[in-house]
Amino acid sequence: DAGVIQSPRHEVxxxxxxxxxxxxPISGHDYLFWYRQTxxxxxxxLIYFNNNVPIDDSGMPEDRFSAKMPNASFSxxxxxxxxxxxxxxxxxxxxxxxxxxxxxxxEGSWLTVV
Amino acid sequence: xxxTTQPTSMDCAEGRAANLPCNHSTISGNEYVYWYRQIHSxxxxxxxxxxxxxxxxxxASLIITEDRKSSTxxxxxxxxRDTAVYYCIVRVDGTSxxxxxxxxxxxxxxxx
Numbered sequence: 001d002a003g004v005i006q007s008p009r010h011e012v013x014x015x016x017x018x019x020x021x022x023x024x025p026i027s028g029h030d031y032l033f034w035y036r037q038t039x040x041x042x043x044x045x046l047i048y049f050n051n052n053v054p055i056d057d058s059g060m061p062e063d064r065f066s067a068k069m070p071n072a073s074f075s076x077x078x079x080x081x082x083x084x085x086x087x088x089x090x091x092x093x094x095x096x097x098x099x100x101x102x103x104x105x106x107e108g109s110w111l112t113v114v
Numbered sequence: 115x116x117x118t119t120q121p122t123s124m125d126c127a128e129g130r131a132a133n134l135p136c137n138h139s140t141i142s143g144n145e146y147v148y149w150y151r152q153i154h155s156x157x158x159x160x161x162x163x164x165x166x167x168x169x170x171x172x173x174a175s176l177i178i179t180e181d182r183k184s185s186t187x188x189x190x191x192x193x194x195r196d197t198a199v200y201y202c203i204v205r206v207d208g209t210s211x212x213x214x215x216x217x218x219x220x221x222x223x224x225x226x
Binding site: 004033042043044045048056091093102103104105106107108 | 155156157158159160163213214215216217218
């Protein structure tokens with residue numbers, strides 16, 4: 001399997017613009033997680049889905065952030081409008097019974113908002 | 115999830131064993147100990163996990179004390195590529211909703 005695939009790997013955008021990050025989980029996994037990593041706060045869980053349904057979004061920082069999972073093989077994390085403090089690395093991860101419930105991470109999307 | 119305590123940083127000579135400790139004194143009976151590592155600018159990588167028995171795989175060994183209040187990750191022959199941040203996490207297993215809560219981890223530096 002190719003693992004968790006994220007795009008784009010790097011994005012630089014101007015403040016106020018909409019940003020969309022994409023994730024393809026490992027095939028057969030039924031849990032999908034979005035994490036954010038910054039120097040100040042480390043790795044934080046933003047939201048996770050089970051069978052395409054959001055289960056816990058308590059980590060989503062504010063209404064400017066939204067996440068969707070329209071099907072089992074695709075998820076998006078959207079920031080609108082973006083702000084400089086949103087600059088971070090965003091990781092997508094997935095897990096499922098097929099791989100013993102271990103959570104596997106993608107390589108991340110590096111976002112810079114200027 | 116139970117809180118874990120790890121040293122901020124450790125050094126290890128290449129070719130020697132790296133022993134990374136973790137304290138998890140408030141661990142519950144249904145919580146597993148997981149280890150991940152993060153090499154600079156990459157996503158966290160799963161290493162190993164266990165409940166109460168010692169575990170070994172191709173990457174590392176995990177030693178859990180009998181009272182389960184602490185554990186040690188052992189990299190038997192550290193290489194320069196093992197330089198990374200190592201995270202010890204306790205997590206409810208058995209179902210996938212056991213989310214991972216990351217602490218600050220241990221920065222392991224392997225030197226020639």
